Amino acid sequence: MSLDPSSAVGRDKRLALCICLVLIGAVLSPLPQNWSRRPKDNFPLSYYPMFSAKRDPVETFYYVVGLDAEGQRRYMRHTVIGDGGENQVRKALRNIVQAGGSPELAQTVAQRVAQRSGRRYRDIVSVSICRGKYNVDDYFHGKKEPVSERIYATAEVNRTQTP
């Protein structure tokens, strides 16, 4: 039962206890972020803020819209916007727009769309990098148009240059 440091077992148990305290303490260490003015999430020690944020009735989203020749809108999949999965692309898209990189991104997406022959992409003639505000409740009751939308950059899909 004892943690007597003079015995080998006691020393080993003390070391084990130290490891336990350090690791549990480390997992608890991000807790103060909850009361910080500018909280910062981290890895692997997170304060797990993902479900705690308050959601507003009208939310802002970043996305890429493709238009066909008749002006029909189609949302572009994250796979043509960037790499690394849905959430990664979403955050990267926001960061790029905020950093002023929309025109270059629009060109990149247009080139990728031109290389695709699937039903979703083959009629697309232009792509636009957008930030839109949507009423969440309206959206879930069938009214899927944005309350307001700002287009940061647009690029034509040029299929003639595609090899």
Place this chain on the structure above:
Amino acid sequence: MNTLWRRFHDFWFESAPATRLALLRICVGAFITWFLWDNRGTYLRVAGLDPQLFAPVGVVFHGPVTLELFRWLFDTTFVLAILFTLGLWHRVTAPIFACLLLWLMCYRQSWSMIYHSDNMALMHIIVLAVSRSADALSLDAVLRGRRTPGAASEERVGWEYNWPVRLMSALVVTAYFVTAVAKLAGPMGLEWMTGHNLRAQMAVDAMRKELLGATPNAVSHALYDMVLVFSVLAKASLCLEFFAPLALLHRRAGWFWAINAFMMHWGILFVMHITFHYQLTGVMFLAFFPVEQVLVLWRRLARALDIQGRMPAPIGHPMPQAAVEHTASRVANHHAILYYDGECGLCDRFVQFVLKHDPAEHFQFATLQSPAGRQQLARLDLPDTDLKTMVMVEGDEPYTRSTAALRICRQLAAPWPLLYAFMIVPRPLRDGVYSFIAARRKLWFRPPGECPVMAPELRRRFLS
């Protein structure tokens, strides 16, 4: 205070078999190996993103590294993950693997997006890397066995195999507790429990995905107007997270909590299409369970298959001489006695069932009406006129009602030990079902008729 410390010490440093920790190493190691294999393409693509998106997190204090160097580090980590799972040169390779994995995962999360599902897998790898998780079921153990014949590492038991398991569980519940605090300390506070915010979270998540071209999630659209469902889910999930540390206080509380947390993640997948791989595979929750029982079941299954050809002949039929000798040699191995109502048809059938599925001959039998049976009833302070339960004595410990029945099943040939999982059901509930059937058993089952002629090796298992 001293008593509290003693309790904590006994709990944290309780003896455990080396196989429990070893199996956790294998499962977590196999998960990470698969994870790295499956995500190699994504990791390499992300490492090649625009450096402007790089924002270092965790142990990454530098800028982006070259793609060549990253690929080399990734592949080295992958090889080390295999060595970790196999338990080869654990003392050296495991800490290096843990350090490399820590860097690799931090580097991957440094590209604008933190994936919270990877945290606990990494923490568990660190625990397993600094503990003696390769003392059994590892190549190290095989090599040690060759050097020192007779050193059966699978049979090792000690406190050094338990604290890492406790720590793995503690880290899991601590992380869930931190999640609950974030919800309560957030802008919603206790209002989070109303479920409105959870509903909004689900809706926004679904919209984000749809606006990035994903097919609309039919489940989230169907659930959106069911406000009551979100109210219940919010309360249940917050309780599960906030009171998670209580799961450490009792073995069954741990099982109960782990199963519910596991189901919660499957619920999140169903409603929001969010895949937390480590949680969904259940590997994260294994530390809450005596995983080494899988080996016991496996050995029992292998033994049953081995013995199948030499099973005792049905009652009333003579056994081949070889089988008689084999059984006679094992007759001294009885570990438990089952006392049953000799005038009850259901009990009689149950005894036949146990005889048939107990090739290891773990059980001996006696009726509750026999002198030995009456002695047991008196010991348990149970009436000998109105018999309401069988009694199973294992070691020197008597068990009654559903506990006896389930403990008997645990000792039988596969697949019957799986029924032991019902021990997780609270005892009053189990015993309620048992008593309901016991009270009607004489109505439902005819009393046993003439005793069939029994083979001598079976008769020997019945105490007079």
